[in-house]
Amino acid sequence: MNLEREETPVTETESSGAADAPGAQRSLVDDIEDLVNDARTYFDAELTYQKTRASFVGACIKRAISMGLAALLVATFAVIGLTIGLIIALTPHLTAWGATAVVVGVMLLGAFLLVRGAASAWKQMMAAIQEDSEEEG
Numbered sequence: 001m002n003l004e005r006e007e008t009p010v011t012e013t014e015s016s017g018a019a020d021a022p023g024a025q026r027s028l029v030d031d032i033e034d035l036v037n038d039a040r041t042y043f044d045a046e047l048t049y050q051k052t053r054a055s056f057v058g059a060c061i062k063r064a065i066s067m068g069l070a071a072l073l074v075a076t077f078a079v080i081g082l083t084i085g086l087i088i089a090l091t092p093h094l095t096a097w098g099a100t101a102v103v104v105g106v107m108l109l110g111a112f113l114l115v116r117g118a119a120s121a122w123k124q125m126m127a128a129i130q131e132d133s134e135e136e137g
Helices: 028-136
Strands: none
Touching: none
16 A cells, blocks of 8 residues: 655646645745735834834923923922022021022022033033044044
């Protein structure tokens, strides 16, 4: 008893309707068409994913900016309240004008130190940029 089956070649007319049947031969054109369809499907899915991702990131950026601006506003009000409170607290000791002068002077000194720090950071950044441009040139 012979268990081996003899396979007969399938002609193109026979394979056109049964390309997915087991043992059927597929043509190179069918494989390329499937590859193109799969690539198109992958591209559409990736494009949809990236659009969704960009939309999510945009929403997060908007939220972060609005929260940051709100925090800046609240911090500004806090500094104003602190300034007024310090002036009121120091008035009995230094008079109203003296307390105002001390508080404003300390705040201006702090602002001056912050501006100097910003200028120093700017100079360091510009020096680094100039070094990079000199190395390229």
